[in-house]
Amino acid sequence: MFCRITVLLMIIGLVSLLLPNTLDACPACKNLDEPIARGFNWSVLFMMAMPFTVFGVIGGSVYYHFRRANGVRT
Template sequence: GVLQMEFRIAILTLLIPFAVQACPLCVEALEGSELGRGFNTSILFLLMMPFALVGSIGGGLFLYARRYSRSRQKQHTYVKANFNMKGEEN
């Protein structure tokens, strides 16, 4: 039942560090070597790409929305200036 599941989760949690150490790159860790720095740099670039992509798309949408709202505001000001309250042109 529930106790067996909790026991299994506890055992798996304790065994995860041993599974991570089984990775050849993790065991040697390549500390201080050029190859290790190269791996770390490539991992950083791979991790940054999704953020850069989402940031670029979000920034583009933000700029588009801001320009659109400014153009709508200018059109609204033009309409107010050229028409009186009854809708007749000045």
């Protein structure tokens, strides 16, 4: 029984390889030249970069204060 299922799955796998179709994983990125897609892209890039910027600024500020305090003491 188990062997039959494995063979069946292999046949389905082989057939699907013979019939390749592109898949749209991201519906908003289908037509990248369209203005709305460019808008989404820039928006996502902007929002993606911001947590790093925020943590960088806070972390950098704390680091700067610690360095300055150590510099004053030594």
